[in-house]
Amino acid sequence: MAYWLFKSEPHSFSIEDLMRRSPEPWDGVRNFQARNFLRAMKRSDLGFFYHSSCATPAIVGEVEVVREHYPDVTAWDPENHHYDRRASAANPIWSVVDVAFRARYREPVTLAALKACPELAGMRLLARGNRLSVLPVTETEWRIIRALAHAS
DNA sequence: GCCAACGTTGGC
DNA sequence: GCCAACGTTGGC
Numbered sequence: 001m002a003y004w005l006f007k008s009e010p011h012s013f014s015i016e017d018l019m020r021r022s023p024e025p026w027d028g029v030r031n032f033q034a035r036n037f038l039r040a041m042k043r044s045d046l047g048f049f050y051h052s053s054c055a056t057p058a059i060v061g062e063v064e065v066v067r068e069h070y071p072d073v074t075a076w077d078p079e080n081h082h083y084d085r086r087a088s089a090a091n092p093i094w095s096v097v098d099v100a101f102r103a104r105y106r107e108p109v110t111l112a113a114l115k116a117c118p119e120l121a122g123m124r125l126l127a128r129g130n131r132l133s134v135l136p137v138t139e140t141e142w143r144i145i146r147a148l149a150h151a152s
Numbered sequence: 153g154c155c156a157a158c159g160t161t162g163g164c
Numbered sequence: 165g166c167c168a169a170c171g172t173t174g175g176c
Contacts, residue, residue, distance in 0.1 A: 009174090
């Protein structure tokens, strides 16, 4: 069992969107490192859902990986914002997993709260210059953050 | 809107 | 293979 963090800008795809329609493919990832994390995910792995580029960046809930990686067809669609002309059925390049909604925190665990927690100092999300939209989370981090979420 | 950090591209 | 230019991300 592994743990992950999925980043999304809520104005484009929020946890409320996932609540309305779940499971959904986590598509549009166009960074090789993030893609490799998608490919490493196993069915029943759990993840945090993080809202970025918004008024209060925060972990807002939890998701579960319900289908392991398969080709991201949005990369082949010229109409799609994430179109990649190098990608095709023969050479998919990019991958998705399906994620299902699992929980929405009554009180999100804000980025400020994460930074304020000394035990989370080593978290990849908090690393300088981090921009990956899919990140691994350690089991310890998972437990600490869950405790923060349930304490509020 | 600003700016730092990073990945990618393309000329050489 | 180097590296400058550029585009993107994301917090503030």
